[in-house]
Amino acid sequence: MTRLVSGLLLMTAAAVAADEWKMPDPARTVYLDLPDGRVVIELNPAFAPETVARFAELIGQGFYDGLPFYRVIDNFVAQGGDPAETREIEGGGRNLPAEFERDWNDDELVFVPAQAPDLFAPETGFIDGFPAARDPATGKVWLTHCYGTVAMARGNEPDSGTTDYYIVIGQAPRYLDRNLTVFGRVVTGMEHVQRIRRGPAKTNGVYEDPAKATDMVRIRLASEVPEDQRTVVRRVDTEDDSFKALLESRRDRQSEWFHHKPPEVLDVCQVPLGAEVLKSPANPHNAR
């Protein structure tokens, strides 16, 4: 008899309704090809318009191709980019503005609540497939640092991001919220990201010899790849009633499996955001 860790069973049951799926727009979908497989990232221009534009521009220039993940810390982040500034940015201009938070706007955004208060914010929830938080007192809303979050690194100044980005690969570092520009989220392929080689602990994860680090093979915008060679994914529609029901079933656990009923709270970063690959090209690394 199989003894299972319960918990995700409810997720599976709630995730079958076809109407809860959404197909990310190819113009805001990125294929990050790693040696082990393809990672699909959804960009978020509603929160980080300038960073998304720059990232897409750099991708189009082939700026990132072959650059290593030069700082990789288990249970924290895998960071790539061009820290030594060896590559030219076509069109010039390096520093990106801070896009750490934005104003709430009822006409534009739909907030599906998860938790209030959360440990790190007055309110957490989901906005168009992304974990988010907001503060009713200030009217500000921001994307949270969760597993799979893609964000832009920076120096000491808020507006000092350029090309270096990171993917969160462990326990949500929520203390970074509103301190860095979150501009995307890994939708599928985190298992490939997890195979990126960790850097030396003594240098805080930074490779002294970048040749030992894991290279990104290639990165492309889905919309720039011919349609028959795209990886087609769908992810949960966080505004759908079935997702709201999933949230409720995880907040208020009814299963008899729970010997000790958990407190009726939700960690916004622990809610599984279901996604699946519907169609893969035969060899994604050859597809252009």
Added chain:
Amino acid sequence: MTRLVSGLLLMTAAAVAADEWKMPDPARTVYLDLPDGRVVIELNPAFAPETVARFAELIGQGFYDGLPFYRVIDNFVAQGGDPAETREIEGGGRNLPAEFERDWNDDELVFVPAQAPDLFAPETGFIDGFPAARDPATGKVWLTHCYGTVAMARGNEPDSGTTDYYIVIGQAPRYLDRNLTVFGRVVTGMEHVQRIRRGPAKTNGVYEDPAKATDMVRIRLASEVPEDQRTVVRRVDTEDDSFKALLESRRDRQSEWFHHKPPEVLDVCQVPLGAEVLKSPANPHNAR
């Protein structure tokens, strides 16, 4: 110029003091050898005496050797064991008692506080290197489900655990606290655990064909391995003043890097528990 994600820099600075290290007792240290490398697990008999005794007994019998990780869900758990009950347990007896929580005892336990209240518990902190939580109202204390937690799976009944165990590989599933017996923690080698192949999503991570799953190569108690062939590790001493200073520096972020000062809270599962391998045998897979 390197643009870093800040945050862990403070950890590194606070972790250099030699007196904050502790060497886990070899009799409660497990080597889990995966195809990709060695994982070192510290067992916790103070919280799960019967489960630890059984696990050590099974290890001594070679019970787990070569068994696959038959249920692996990214950002959740990697689960191994013998779900089909194909193997005999020498000495008989299958079901393990629930060791979900225990009584607080001032003479025996030292609690180093992290957060009160936490989202999932009245109080969280660390007990002898393990993330934990307690409830002053009931006098109960328990080990929390964090990244790297090792726990025993079970069926519907609390006392139905047998041989199947799991390792948490993603965002802390704290709602499982007090519902399963946490009996250990990965001290080093989580990057190897992360390379375990994920199971199919359609079967909730369970391999229909176990041959496709990642095998454990071998598992041994450190004390049963000749001393010159052991992997020597040390991990942070959570009772040391330098660790308490680390907690404080993470709760109250003083660095000017923080554009938006985070709320003064700690996620007990997001505090890095430093550890390092001091000595590795040339080929751990051959060491006995």
